[in-house]
Amino acid sequence: xxxxxxxxxxxxxxxxxxxxxxxxxxxxxxxxxxxxxxxxxxxxxxxxxxxxxxxxxxxxxxxxxxxxxxxxxxxxxxxxxxxxxxxxxxxxxxxxxxxxxxxxxxxxxxxxxxxxxxxxxxxxxxxxxxxxxxxxxxxxxxxxxxxxxxxxxxxxxxxxxxxxxxxxxxxxxxxxxxxxxxxxxxxxxxxxxxxxxxxxxxxxxxxxxxxxxxxxxxxxxxxxxxxxxxxxxxxxxxxxxxxxxxxxxxx
Amino acid sequence: xxxxxxxxxxxxxxxxxxxxxxxxxxxxxxxxxxxxxxxxxxxxxxxxxxxxxxxxxxxxxxxxxxxxxxxxxxxxxxxxxxxxxxxxxxxxxxxxxxxxxxxxxxxxxxxxxxxxxxxxxxxxxxxxxxxxxxxxxxxxxxxxxxxxxxxxxxxxxxxxxxxxxxxxxxxxxxxxxxxxxxxxxxxxxxxxxxxxxxxxxxxxxxxxxxxxxxxxxxxxxxxxxxxxxxxxxxxxxxxxxxxxxxxxxxx
DNA sequence: CGGTACATTGAGAAATTTCAAAGTTGGTGG
DNA sequence: CCACCAACTTTGAAATTTCTCAATGTACCG
Numbered sequence: 001x002x003x004x005x006x007x008x009x010x011x012x013x014x015x016x017x018x019x020x021x022x023x024x025x026x027x028x029x030x031x032x033x034x035x036x037x038x039x040x041x042x043x044x045x046x047x048x049x050x051x052x053x054x055x056x057x058x059x060x061x062x063x064x065x066x067x068x069x070x071x072x073x074x075x076x077x078x079x080x081x082x083x084x085x086x087x088x089x090x091x092x093x094x095x096x097x098x099x100x101x102x103x104x105x106x107x108x109x110x111x112x113x114x115x116x117x118x119x120x121x122x123x124x125x126x127x128x129x130x131x132x133x134x135x136x137x138x139x140x141x142x143x144x145x146x147x148x149x150x151x152x153x154x155x156x157x158x159x160x161x162x163x164x165x166x167x168x169x170x171x172x173x174x175x176x177x178x179x180x181x182x183x184x185x186x187x188x189x190x191x192x193x194x195x196x197x198x199x200x201x202x203x204x205x206x207x208x209x210x211x212x213x214x215x216x217x218x219x220x221x222x223x224x225x226x227x228x229x230x231x232x233x234x235x236x237x238x239x240x241x242x243x244x245x246x247x248x249x250x251x
Numbered sequence: 252x253x254x255x256x257x258x259x260x261x262x263x264x265x266x267x268x269x270x271x272x273x274x275x276x277x278x279x280x281x282x283x284x285x286x287x288x289x290x291x292x293x294x295x296x297x298x299x300x301x302x303x304x305x306x307x308x309x310x311x312x313x314x315x316x317x318x319x320x321x322x323x324x325x326x327x328x329x330x331x332x333x334x335x336x337x338x339x340x341x342x343x344x345x346x347x348x349x350x351x352x353x354x355x356x357x358x359x360x361x362x363x364x365x366x367x368x369x370x371x372x373x374x375x376x377x378x379x380x381x382x383x384x385x386x387x388x389x390x391x392x393x394x395x396x397x398x399x400x401x402x403x404x405x406x407x408x409x410x411x412x413x414x415x416x417x418x419x420x421x422x423x424x425x426x427x428x429x430x431x432x433x434x435x436x437x438x439x440x441x442x443x444x445x446x447x448x449x450x451x452x453x454x455x456x457x458x459x460x461x462x463x464x465x466x467x468x469x470x471x472x473x474x475x476x477x478x479x480x481x482x483x484x485x486x487x488x489x490x491x492x493x494x495x496x497x498x499x500x501x502x
Numbered sequence: 503c504g505g506t507a508c509a510t511t512g513a514g515a516a517a518t519t520t521c522a523a524a525g526t527t528g529g530t531g532g
Numbered sequence: 533c534c535a536c537c538a539a540c541t542t543t544g545a546a547a548t549t550t551c552t553c554a555a556t557g558t559a560c561c562g
Binding site: 084086087088090092094104106107109110114115148151152154155156158159161162163165166167209210250251 | 335337338339341343345355357358360361365366399402403405406407409410412413414416417418460461501502
Binding site for chain 3: 059201202203213214217218220221232
């Protein structure tokens, strides 16, 4: 469907060989394994899993639209974005993928996708083989339920995002992104001193919000100037949470 | 979640009693039954179905966000829109529902939704009881497959729509909507003389595309002036299909 | 130390919104 | 059958948001 016709060739190269120095790890040592889909999928028997792990350097593609997919993708460590590359060179980021996220619940049994996945930071990811997932879904109704819930949540998110992009001003869209990530990090207890990781570049924020990088920069400057929050250098520091949440709230 | 806090109270009233004069019909006489989800669901045994049909007058709500849902909604006749009503009075139309469409495949087992459904024309709809659908899904793997495919398609559509709204100018968004409907009517052989039904008001088109009604009007005028297509009076007449499709194409 | 990617700033242009008013249409009751 | 009403459509002018182009500044990596 949509192909990444204008991406530099380098993005197509298999990056396994030039992977960053992440610890070689497996599902049975994953510290997220009790909290996510993997946890339900393997139900304790992590040692038995033959999932294929891969490391990808920041800014490289983990999956490219149209390629045959090796299995269900889970991002174990690092941030990624799910995006489509338009023929005219623009990009639309569809969603941000945080550690532990199943990339596309709805696409569970699809063998190829119309979107690509790019690593934002260095990423360690995991392809759960289709056959394994399907077999376990058949045997395990609870797992099926979890998957149903993830699927419904994904669709709700897509609807929410549509409203976001269509009805809201630049500042509100960016605030909504920051609050979305803030919320997710807070659930995991990973926010300290109102500060948390935020490795997306302004270009990536722009591709997510549908703004130009220039305008994104102006909005971020304005947020900084008004002492609401400071985005940069891979982190966000929240200064006025009340105001930020007011901006992010749907009106 | 999102409630329709600003809708006039009249929209909340049960409309069954003031329903329009549509023929009272049932699934076993539905002329769409071989082509859609219902067809697969009942697999010929239409007489046995105890689905609850309802008629709704144009511009009234079929379902309102947050209400307990009676079952899976299928629109049998007429057009509807799936939308969210924002607290500030704006509306976002998430998708257009044409005759025979299952409203939200992904929400198959959800008991309530965060969106509402409004009838565009007079509508006859059908709530398939959850229990019935679930039972038949269990017994019938082929049905389950169809449902999987519908779900994946819904998510793909949502992604496509995100790109549409975020990356494209007013004219292109409107062209894309017209071509989308054109394509669906053409599949059913319901386009004659480059003309087909299009009962959405400019306000509804605006809510779908995220534009103001005023700007929507200007764009439609411009399409008319340039002899590309003429939208109005419940119909579209295509004058320059090549150009319209060029405008609707993703660049 | 140099390069490349990333961030910032300015000024002018373009698309879209807002506000306001006037025209049209279709349906309803008299 | 007409008159009226309400909802929908059209048009104009000014304001606002966001984009584009272009130049300069900054940080990190090898």
